Amino acid sequence: MEEHHSSRVRKDAGKSSVEPSSPEETGFVVHFFWGSGCPHCKEEKEFLNTVQAKYPRMKIIDYEVWYDKEHAALLSKMAAAYGITTAGVPVTFIGKNSVIGFSRHSKKELSAFFQECSLRQCPDPADIMSGSALIAKAPAVSGESQAGDVECTEKGKAVYIPWIGNLDSSQMSLPVITVVIAGLDSFNPCAFFVLFSLLGLLIHAKSRTKMFLIGSVFVFFSGFIYFLFMSAWLNLFLVMGQVDLITKFAGSVAVVIAVINIKDFFLFKKGISLTIPDSAKPKLFDRMRKLLKSTSVVSILIGTAVLAIAANAYELLCTAGFPMVFTRILTLNNLSSAWYYFYLILYNAVYIIPLSIIVILFTVTLGKKQLTEHQGRLLKLVSGAMMLALGGVLLLNPTVLSNAFISFILLIGALIVSLAVAFMTDKLKPS
Template sequence: MAVRAGRSPRAGALSSAPALVVTLLLGVLLLLLPPSAPAAGATDGAQAGPEAVELVRFTGEGCPKCAEQSAWLAEQAPRFPGLVVVEHEVWADAQGRALFVRTGEELGFEASSVPTTVLGERVWIGWTDAIAEDLAAALDRAVAGRSVQPGVYGTPGAGTCSQEALACESGAGAVVDVPLLGEVDLGARSLLVSTLVIGFVDGVNPCSLWAISVLLTIVVRTASRRRVVAVGGTFLLVTAGMYALYMAGIYSALSVATHLAAVQAVVAVVAGVVGVVSVKDYVAFKRGISFTIPDAAKPGLYKRMRAAAGQDRLGPALLATAALGVAVSLLETPCTAGFPVLWTGLLQQAGVPAGEAAALFGAYMVPFLLDEIVVVAVAVGTMRALRLQEHHGQVLKLFAGITMLALAGVIVVAPDIMEKPLQALAVFAAASVLTGLVHVVATAVRRRRAVAPEATPVG
């Protein structure tokens, strides 16, 4: 691994007359010599070797995190043959600072924190264990001649250093114990709070609640708690698996996009459209464009539910329930389109790698399934199923729509807010308060219209 500061000077050309004479004589002698035999093991084509890769570092003099990264690169040098590290000091060097700012404008990151590392169009802000792991994987790809996905990984304040105090943020965040997954360390730029709240809001959508409540209404008639637990649990597992595939597909689609600004715009537009339609459903439920399970599809679902619950043996009943779960997941896709796009867009914006995204998805599913787990638990305990009324579905639509519109606005104006727990909670709290106000005002208006005497015609 070669290390150089800034641009290496060009080698000077020979300009003296004696040097020119010597060069000409050597050229004549080489022409007169017979061609040499190929070396053993040589082939007609050039031997493929490691790619020459340039890694650009923006650092500050005396920055401890920069020194840690330098030591890591020196230690890893044998692993990355052909790697050239170009370092620009930005605290004391005006030219380096100007280049830092230009690079930030070109690649879409805030040029304010060191160390910042650039490989092609991939940017790492700060230096943490997670960044080291991600950088190593990217260097492996680059040295092997494979493309490296563009994007910005990390944010100021996580594993970065301050010029004034030479103090560094460790980047270590809370370690969260996620059920079934164990401890997840998500760092100072944690999206955990946003993930949990988005998962909860996504989970209280009327489509999934309607499906599970109708299914349990049919199953509890068998008077078998064992069957209620088995059928309800199977339905939840299948729909969760379908949702995992759905979100993985969105994440993969966004991963191949090369322009983060375009991804951000698409995510905001999709969320905005879904949010507007959801709010419309509160005012004019199922009139016009509506992201709900179509009424025409419900007789078929009722038939599948009765078939699943009416099986004499539990095995066929569970297979029928699994098939029902797949069918319901496909039909309710419009109901759940907005939040998965929003959430995966936030992950891409923050440069979250696949491993951390998988852990966050596990955290997402806990609140996402919470309301349905409660519905199943109530059915098991009381042998009665909760039923979702239409006006409940309208309020849920309003809440989801306003929340989605708020998140779409945040993504456009200041996406970093969603990585800061208190600010993310403030966004959701504001959406909840606005939902309550709108519902209270709308309810008062509807009641006034219902009791108002009809106007007497004049004349």
């Protein structure tokens, strides 16, 4: 089997195309699309190598699609020619047939197709894609349930989400990663500082309604600004494509930010520190005081929105690594635009949960609970440890993030280590 591409993949006028092969020369041609690190793709590769000994006139042309943008585009083009939607890899095209995924069922189907094409002439899928051969638009044979994201497909039940599509219950890695990373990112010391300060000033107004209104608007705009910020990262990574260097860059930035956050636990605000600078705090407090004097609901809403935008400009520096890591992980999956933004919305919905809880508790208790400096430093240690783990994985082996169990163990391990370090540090402090 030819690795990544074959001599029949050529570049013409800057575009990748497949040169139709001669049935007389090769017998029949199989086009096999796979992803690096996909276990089901590996299984099918082994199966194809075994079958090739039985059919010496069978020619297999394979394409890695997760890290090769041209091959991914070629898969989309060939799938469109067959009238199918590729929901995962591996995807195999043979004659007029296509098979998505790999299982016992698809193994039998592939064997039947190979047998059929060995007895009679089958068109090269490249000819079908170029339009020189025609097929009926029949549903593809699927060895698996089609998921909403292009990952190794596994047999499982699909859940339909309106306007988004099917989500395979066996492919929960990306949703799990989304919730976990967003949950970590949501404990943002900078965001907590601004919100606690704002609500603290509002206590003097002695109006729970005003406190809840301003707090809620602040939280909403914080999430909205974060969504726009992440959308910018997402589109930047999509334009750059699935280039390994971009993944390394995102991982490197995450590691640097993680190290600075971990440093802040031990040496708070000494040296380089990703916190709201003291020089910026007077301006933020001045905006907060102006809100207290506002009586018009419209002016309160506008003032709170402006404050949220100004505060978030500083807050982004605190945990910029998490959005960058997450959006890069997202673009390593070949999803539709609807799915990309679904995950961004899910991320930001999780992100604002702790801030919303703070607003509710502050409104009910009128500010009896405050965030201490020690708690802020602990948040930096935990977020730094987990960001370090994610950044390290992006640098060393990003494919492991497609495994929900490994991703969960990785993040839980980082949490345990950071809490253990915090506990030991407190114990070793002189009385």
